[in-house]
Structure formats: C-alpha cells, structure tokens
Amino acid sequence: MTHSRQRKLVHLVSLTLLASSIGMAGMAQAQQSLRFAHVYETSEPFHKWAEWAAEQIEERTEGRYTMQVHPASSLGKEEDINEGLELGTVDVIYTGTQFAGRSYGPIGIAGAAYMFRDFDHWQAYADSDLFQEIAEGYQNATGNVPLALNYYGERHVTANKAINTPEDMQNLRIRVPNAPLYMMFPRAAGANPTPIAFDEVYLALQQGVVDAQENPLPTIRAKAFHEVQDYINLTGHITDSLITIVGGPRWNRLSEEDREIFRDVFEEAARNNTAEIVQAEQDLVAWFEEQGNTVLQVDRTPFRDVVIPHHLGDAATWDEETYNRLQAIGQ
Numbered sequence: 001m002t003h004s005r006q007r008k009l010v011h012l013v014s015l016t017l018l019a020s021s022i023g024m025a026g027m028a029q030a031q032q033s034l035r036f037a038h039v040y041e042t043s044e045p046f047h048k049w050a051e052w053a054a055e056q057i058e059e060r061t062e063g064r065y066t067m068q069v070h071p072a073s074s075l076g077k078e079e080d081i082n083e084g085l086e087l088g089t090v091d092v093i094y095t096g097t098q099f100a101g102r103s104y105g106p107i108g109i110a111g112a113a114y115m116f117r118d119f120d121h122w123q124a125y126a127d128s129d130l131f132q133e134i135a136e137g138y139q140n141a142t143g144n145v146p147l148a149l150n151y152y153g154e155r156h157v158t159a160n161k162a163i164n165t166p167e168d169m170q171n172l173r174i175r176v177p178n179a180p181l182y183m184m185f186p187r188a189a190g191a192n193p194t195p196i197a198f199d200e201v202y203l204a205l206q207q208g209v210v211d212a213q214e215n216p217l218p219t220i221r222a223k224a225f226h227e228v229q230d231y232i233n234l235t236g237h238i239t240d241s242l243i244t245i246v247g248g249p250r251w252n253r254l255s256e257e258d259r260e261i262f263r264d265v266f267e268e269a270a271r272n273n274t275a276e277i278v279q280a281e282q283d284l285v286a287w288f289e290e291q292g293n294t295v296l297q298v299d300r301t302p303f304r305d306v307v308i309p310h311h312l313g314d315a316a317t318w319d320e321e322t323y324n325r326l327q328a329i330g331q
Contacts, residue, residue, distance in 0.1 A: 034067040034091040034250065037075040037084065039198050041222045045276035046094055046150065046242065047071045049269040056265045061258055067092070073199045079178065085144050085247035092250075092266075094150065094242040098179035104138040105317025107146070107243075109326060112311060113185035114304045116239040117330075119278065122151065124330035126241070130322070143248030147263050148270035152240040153216025153277050158229035160211065162296055166190060166306050175201050175213040184315050185214075185237045188306045198223075205229060216240065217284040218277055232288055232295045235303055244270060 036054060040046045047069065054067035075081055075090060078099050084090035101108020109115060110131075116122045125131055126149040135146040157163055159172065166189040176182035178195035186193040191212075196204050204210050205228040213225060214237070220226055244266045254262065285295050312320055 031063055032065055034065055035075065035089075036067050036069045036092040037081040037090040038069075038071055038094040039073045039078050039081070040071060040094070040219075042071050044218065044222045045273050045280075049273050049276075050094070052272070053265050053269040056268075057262065060261045060265065064258065073197075077178075077197050077199075085245060086142065086249075088247060088249035090247065092244065092246050094244060096152070096177065096179065097241050097243060098177065098181040100138060100146070100243055100245070101181060101317055102179065103144075104134075104141040106134050106319075106322055107138045108179075108181050109134075109318045109322060110149075110241050111179075111181050111238060112316075113188070113237045113307045114300075115311065115326065119151070119154075119239060121330050122239045122241070123274075125326060126151075128329055130325050130329065134322070139248075143252075145246045145248065145251045146243045147246060147266040148244045150242040150244060150270040151274035151277050152242050153218055153281055154234075154236040155214045155216055155238040155240050156220075157212055157214045157233045157235050157237075158220060158225055158231065159233065160230045162231055162294070163212075163233040163235070164296065164298060165302055172212050173210045175204060175210045180315060181317075182238075184310050185235075185303075185307055188310055189303060201225065202228065214238075216277070216281070217288070218280040221284060221287070226288055226291055226293050230294060232293055234296060234298050236298075236300055237303060237307070242273075 036050050038046060038050065050069045054069055058066050076084065078095060081090055081093045082095055082099055082103070085093060096111060098108050098111035101111065110125065116125070131149060139145050157169075157174065161168070163169055169186065169189040169191040172186070172191040173194055174186050174191050175196045176186060176193045177198065183193045194210050196210065201213055202223060202225065205213060205225060212229070214235070215223070215225065217232070220232065226232065246262060251259065288295050312323060316323070
C-alpha cells in the first residue's frame, strides 16, 4: 500500500469515527430523562399509574423522553418537590391542591373542607371550565402547568377514640399536612392541628406526639396508620385531589406535539387513578373491620355546619365569584 493510500484510509476511518460519535451525541441529546417525584408509597395506585405514564411517554414520543419515577418522598417532602418544579430539579410531580395553592390561591379551593357535596360534585369540577380557568391562572402565576386532577379520596379522622361530633375533637392533637387549608376543618371543630411531614406520621402516632391524623382510606392502609389507631371515623371532611403538574422549565422545552402527548397520557393516568381510588374506598371499610379497627359512620351535618362559615373567611384564598361558581356546578 502506498503512503498516499494509507493517508486516505486513515482519513476515511477518522471521518467514520467522527460521524459515529456525532450520531451518538445526537441520540444522547435527543433522548432526555425526566424525573417524576411524589410522596406516596409504591403500593398505591398513584405510583403504579405514574410508572405507566412514564412507559407511555417513552413509547409515544418514540424514545425522545424517558422518565424515572421517584416515590415515597425520596426526592423530598411535598414542599421540596413543589420548589423543585420551578428550579428544574424535578420535571413532574403529584401535589395536593392546598400545596399548589401556596403559589396561586384560587387553585386551593378544591382542598377546603366540605367544599364538595360528594364525589359527583368533585368529578363535575374536575371536568369543568372553572378548573381549566384556575389551572391557567396557576400556569400564568408560576410557569408550571397542571395537566390533570386525580381523585385522592375522602379524608377521614383516625384516632384512639370515637369521634361523632365536633365536640369530640376539642383539643385533639391532630396531624395535618403542612399547608394552611388543612387547618380549616380541625380549627373549626376545636382541635389542635399539628403539621408533620408525611413520612413521619406513623412514628408520631405510635409515640403519642399527636393523638390523631386524617387521610383517605387507601392512604390509611398504605401507610399502616390503622396499626396505631383504633378508630376510623368517616368524617369525609375533604374530597381531596392530587394535581399532576409539569414544571415550566421542562414544559417550555417540549414541542407542541410532545405537549399534547404529555397531556393525553397524564389525563388518562388520572382517570385510572380515580377509578382505583373509588373502588378501594368501597372495599376498605370491611377490610379495616377485619383488621380489628372500629369504622364509624359519622353524621357529617354538624361538622359541615361548623366549617361552611369559614369558606369565605380569613383562610379563603379565592374570591366569592369563584366560590359561587364551584357551588353551582352540578346543581
């Protein structure tokens, strides 16, 4: 082989390697890994459908995006992951409407005690123009994008005693999440709300730091609160939601096509979450009774009566028009 041909061959090999490396770099750039953070257990539907959403997004974007789901507060408490959206350290979260309400008050209305008459009222709101308007207001205020409302369940009070009336809650030390609207119900009933991080509640109940807590039946089971609380009092004081939110830093880099895929996937995941929680609520009363817990059917009227005057009180982060529109939905 002549010296000239050797040089040509070396040059050809170099170009081939360069093209290959550019191609690999392009693939690496094209495929981006997202982080989906939440505070719920891997046994809960929310995690299952988050993982399903991750698979669907990878499939429907033809591998442009992969998503790792980080459950059980592994990337921080609820306050932390909300902050992470704006910092770009997480891309997608589930969060309670009350936590989202810290950044944009009106979105918190869905988390107020006895704001909804029942599940049907909640569902009508989730499907309403009002929710879409409020979601847009949140997006304008924060840059983050609410994509779907997931049913979290009716929240009930667990304790080591029966709670049949607001008087039974006088001075009760009850754990609540660390967001102001969760205080509305216990304060109206004369209890002492005590914010404690979600992953610390079991130990706080076990050690007597607090006397009670409140959560939906599927969460009570998933977090095993029934092991350290004898009574499940079906107060149903909040018909609660989780919002699926994509952070602004990530949303702004998505194409219109991919935005539509994300919206479709997370709306479908929310419908599946909702269906599973509704079914679990129907099944779990008997299950808890089999475990030895006392499940009390509570007359909610006196609890509702002490709370409703606070709907437009000092704790309200929404105006009267928004409140009246929500109450008129489904009437």
